[in-house]
Amino acid sequence: MALLDFFKKKSSGSLAKDRLKLVLISDRANCSPEIMESIKNDIIKVISKYMEIDCEGLDIQITQTESDGANGSVPALCANIPILDMKHKKN
Amino acid sequence: MSEVIVITSGKGGVGKTTTTANLGTGLAKLDKKVVMIDTDIGLRNLDVVMGLENRIVYNLVDVVEGNCRIKQALIKDKRYPNLFLLPSAQTRDKTSVSPEQMVKLIDELREEFDYILLDCPAGIEQGFKNAIAAADRALIVTTPEVSPVRDADRIIGLLEANEIHKIDLIVNRLRMDMVKRGDMMSIEDVVEILAIDLIGAVPDDDSIVISTNQGEPLVGDDSLAGQAYMNICRRVMGEKVEMLDLDVKEGFFKKLSKLFK
Numbered sequence: 558m559a560l561l562d563f564f565k566k567k568s569s570g571s572l573a574k575d576r577l578k579l580v581l582i583s584d585r586a587n588c589s590p591e592i593m594e595s596i597k598n599d600i601i602k603v604i605s606k607y608m609e610i611d612c613e614g615l616d617i618q619i620t621q622t623e624s625d626g627a628n629g630s631v632p633a634l635c636a637n638i639p640i641l642d643m644k645h646k647k648n
Numbered sequence: 649m650s651e652v653i654v655i656t657s658g659k660g661g662v663g664k665t666t667t668t669a670n671l672g673t674g675l676a677k678l679d680k681k682v683v684m685i686d687t688d689i690g691l692r693n694l695d696v697v698m699g700l701e702n703r704i705v706y707n708l709v710d711v712v713e714g715n716c717r718i719k720q721a722l723i724k725d726k727r728y729p730n731l732f733l734l735p736s737a738q739t740r741d742k743t744s745v746s747p748e749q750m751v752k753l754i755d756e757l758r759e760e761f762d763y764i765l766l767d768c769p770a771g772i773e774q775g776f777k778n779a780i781a782a783a784d785r786a787l788i789v790t791t792p793e794v795s796p797v798r799d800a801d802r803i804i805g806l807l808e809a810n811e812i813h814k815i816d817l818i819v820n821r822l823r824m825d826m827v828k829r830g831d832m833m834s835i836e837d838v839v840e841i842l843a844i845d846l847i848g849a850v851p852d853d854d855s856i857v858i859s860t861n862q863g864e865p866l867v868g869d870d871s872l873a874g875q876a877y878m879n880i881c882r883r884v885m886g887e888k889v890e891m892l893d894l895d896v897k898e899g900f901f902k903k904l905s906k907l908f909k
Contacts, residue, residue: 568830573794574837580794581801581841 582619582632593617596634604638611639650758653765653884654783656807658799660770662791663820666856666865667877668767669697671787674867674881676731680762683722683732685754687779688769689744692736699863700725700733709737712749718756727864732761742774747781754782763884772806780807785814787847787884791821792833801842816847818880823852824895848880851894 583593597617604610615638622633655668665688672684686694689709695701706721711734718734725731737744757764766783769775780786786807790800800817807815819835826832835849853873859866867877872894879889 570827570830570833570837573792573833574841577794577797577833577841580798584798584801585805 579619586619586632593619600636600638606644608640608644609642611641614639650761651763652754652758652782652784653763654768654780654786654812655765655789656768656776656779656786656803657789657796658770658772658803659790659796662789662796663850664770664789665693665697665767666860667787667789667818667820667850668694668765669865670867670877671881671884672731672733672763672765673698673725673728673865674878675763675765675884676725676728677868677878678881678885679730680885681730681760682763682765683734683757683761684765684767685734686736686767687745687750687775688767689736689775690738690741691769692738694767695723695733695735696863697860698725698733698865700735701863704735707735707737708753709740709744711753712745718753742769742778745778747777750778751782772802776803776806780810780812783812785816786812787816787818788842788844789818789820790838790842792819792827792835792838797833797838797841804842804844815844817842817844818847819849821852822849822894847883848876849891849894850876850880 597615600617601610601612601615615636617634617636619632620635622635653671655664655671657664665686668684672682675682684694684698685708686692687708688694692707695704700723703723706716708721710716711718711721722732722734725733754764766779768779788800788803790796804815817839819838822835823832827834835846839846851872853871855866855869855871856873865877866874867881868874872892876892876894879892882889
């Protein structure tokens with residue numbers, strides 16, 4: 558994905574801004590890449606109980622999202638989990 | 649009515665010392681009585697930026713340890729009657745001074761000075777803690793790049809945790825040509841990310857290097873950086889000063905008209 562971004566030729570200034578926004582959210586949430594990795598693994602474990610998912614295609618990241626309240630944008634945990642098949646269809 | 653201001657950044661090399669020197673000199677030019685304290689024990693530099701390195705007898709650690717009186721350690725800048733420097737020790741380390749000792753020292757200085765400027769070392773360890781212990785407000789210096797802005801954000805968090813809530817931002821080494829091309833974050837970008845008040849922006853200016861070489865702060869001269877620093881000094885004092893147009897691409901006539909403003 559990073560490679561794709563590179564070829565999209567985004568101006569380096571706005572790239573810097575976007576990268577900073579993301580890194581600061583995890584800095585502020587005191588969330589290291591290791592923690593993100595274990596969150597990811599736990600999500601895989603839980604979801605796998607109910608459905609078959611594509612572990613390779615799974616992507617989680619902390620992003621910003623507009624909150625319903627008046628306090629502007631807040632960090633949110635976004636998980637993109639491709640489902641391959643539903644398990645146990647009551648057989 | 650004195651104000652204690654810490655100039656800090658987290659990251660090294662973004663211009664804390666240069667900013668301290670120029671603000672100190674600028675405020676003195678505006679008739680305020682100012683003392684600048686170099687709190688970077690072991691790596692002192694404010695003395696050379698100010699051109700006062702040959703006049704050091706006693707230093708911060710000497711004062712704290714009681715080897716001399718405060719007055720003996722203060723270097724009076726002969727160019728400005730209101731300006732003083734308390735140099736740091738070069739051969740000691742940050743643990744030679746404690747936050748409590750800094751508070752005590754600065755309380756004594758408050759009686760005599762309008763502004764006490766603390767040049768903070770890089771990092772978030774003991775030296776940083778010493779520098780912020782007695783501060784009423786903070787000026788964060790950053791350049792428009794990823795790592796210094798990230799570090800600045802961390803520093804802001806630490807300052808707030810230490811009950812320093814008046815925090816203003818100085819965006820240093822701005823290159824308008826790069827901002828225009830989209831290859832550098834703009835002032836607005838940095839302000840948006842850090843979400844603190846902007847007190848000024850200083851362009852990347854050759855004259856800064858020259859003035860540091862000479863040991864003579866350029867605040868108040870007609871260079872763009874000199875004007876920017878003087879504006880920051882006025883804003884520190886509470887004046888409302890419009891933001892300087894940092895776009896250097898100006899014709900001869902615009903320059904001429906500026907001269908007569």
